[in-house]
Amino acid sequence: MRQTKKIGIFIGAFLGVFLWIVLLWSGIAFLAQDNQEPAENPTGTVVTREVPEGEESTLATYEVEEGVVNFSSEEDIDAEERENYEKIWKEVVPLFPPEFLDKITKYQIITDGKDGLLAFVEKQWPADNWTLGIDSTDSIQEDGSFHKDFKGTVVHEIAHIIALESGQMDSEAQGTYTVEEGRLKEEAYLNQYYQKFWSSMDSSYDEEHPERYYRGHPDEFVSEYAATNPVEDFAETFLYFVEEDRPTGNTIRDQKILFMYEYPQLVEYRKSMREQL
């Protein structure tokens, strides 16, 4: 599975306060392993592809309240399309721990054509409101079934919310890992993860070319995409934590998954998500 990501920050005036929006895009692309099409770089390894800004279009935006989507709020949607959007939402809901589903205030249907982006989450703050965006074209295949990576991608997106929701933040914290959404609490999952696995990262790591580092250190990450940055590493590792059995090895990759087992709350999320996979 290859995933793509785009982070953008927009600043806008909203009721007198600045509203910061960060986009955490995740997508999947299929040409690397699944199809016979050539890989994008000459060595044949998988490369993270950034989706160019503005390439996606929004097909519908629905308000969500306590996990319920108001599908009648968008009037000009073709009935068949709307049925697909409802079908996707029904697939998404059981994967969510209820306390995170309650943070979703918008459900957006977007598309960048076939492949590329599959899903994203976007946080708006100071309120802890999240938008879940889904590319409907990639989610449901022509035969009506869901793409094999659909649920996994949703789990990855949920991991972003777990790591970046407001309860994980503390603007007064000292020396903790700081992301676009704010400064993490000392005990925040992602801060602990960062301190353990990223703060003393080998100096050969180059954030402009994480794929190069990955090539030389494949046993440090669950996937190439995980090497992108700590935020994506956490989300990818969480996905493998949910999908795989408990590791028995001791590579850094394994240690990252085992890190998740140290938190009973995360183990609980894993259990309920696995029932839905």
Ligand SMILES: [Zn+2]
């Ligand atoms: Zn992501």
